[in-house]
Amino acid sequence: MSEPKALYVHIPFCSSICTYCDFYKLVAKRERKEKYVEHLVKEGELKKESFSALETIYIGGGTPTALPLNLLDYLLTNLKRLIDLGNIEEYSIEANPNDITPELALVLKEGGVNRISLGVQSFDKEKLKILGRKHSEDDVRKALMILRDLGFKNINVDLIYGLQDDSFPKVKKDLKKAIAMGATHISAYSLILEEKTILKKLHAEGKFNRLDDDLEAELYKKISAYLKRRGFLHYEISNFARKNFQSKHNLTYWNNMNYMGIGAGASYYLGNTRYTNITNIDKYCESIASGRPAYKEVTVLSSEDRMQEEMILGLRKTEGISLTEFKAKYGIDCFQAFPVIRNLINLQLLEAKHDRLYIPEEKLYLSNEVLVNFI
Ligand SMILES: C[S@@+](CC[C@H](N)C(=O)[O-])C[C@H]1O[C@@H](n2cnc3c(N)ncnc32)[C@H](O)[C@@H]1O
């Protein structure tokens, strides 16, 4: 089994809860955060043997910058001790714009972080209010200035679109501002109304609505065309990057490669096996304290499962999958493993050219309909 090239580190805390978000996260007191980070580092110690081939690290959440500064510093210092950062090409952290101060940015810089993913969602006051975000356009501008002043050059901005009042002129304003402020990568997510979120409840009460599907598909196409005109590569369904700024870490997932994970609720994928850690923070800490692995779920994937995942993840990328690599990996031709590919090609929902199988860019808005055929 080859050593994983990517490490995911999970921080399940947020300073406040956004109306659309169903990620596992909590607003916690300082002592709880301290206990958690202590055990997170301990899990890192237990797994350090598998860190030798790492090329990317991603600290996500929740909101990692919701940690008190000294705790974030403690975490980064310990990761630096456990991992040879000389081999790390991309080291990302998710951050909330109004957590970014010169002091925090310095801690990130000294910790070796070289990519920041900012949860902006929008610059529009009304939209930010509906989404339950606490920052303003000015906070984002200040955050990006601080980061740029310290030499951070690789910056992702997360945006959300697809609220009932969204139109292209409105979303274009967000894209334009993100670009003007120096984003080298943009993740543009269409709003999902998740169960047990405030927006879902408001929707059920008739007080909130999403954009109609057809209008949203139009919006998606316009977002993609606009970002391409502005020099961004559309490389995954929701992800756009300036040349050489694609997320190497996320490409590990989409290329269906092994990765390690630490933290409550973190998943990892080693050999043919997927693991998911205990989500409950106290139970997670108990398990780590006793030196036991903290996973609650282990799924050994059959060759069929792995082929399915290869398609579902790989077809998210605009370059799709390599037919020869698929055959080398699974010992079977992709067309033989999935006869449905022929139908999808006839329907022009898939294209096979120069050894690659992919969803044509103008059909990416139908990606869910395509991917569902591989489940
Ligand atoms: C787990 S969040 C982490 C980022 C960080 N906590 C923040 O929000 O500042 C990752 C991203 O997922 C996206 N996201 C979360 N819930 C979503 C939903 N229901 N629909 C669309 N995008 C969503 C948001 O763009 C968010 O920035």
Ligand code: SF4
């Ligand atoms: S979007 Fe980010 S900040 Fe908001 S609740 Fe989800 S994880 Fe927390």
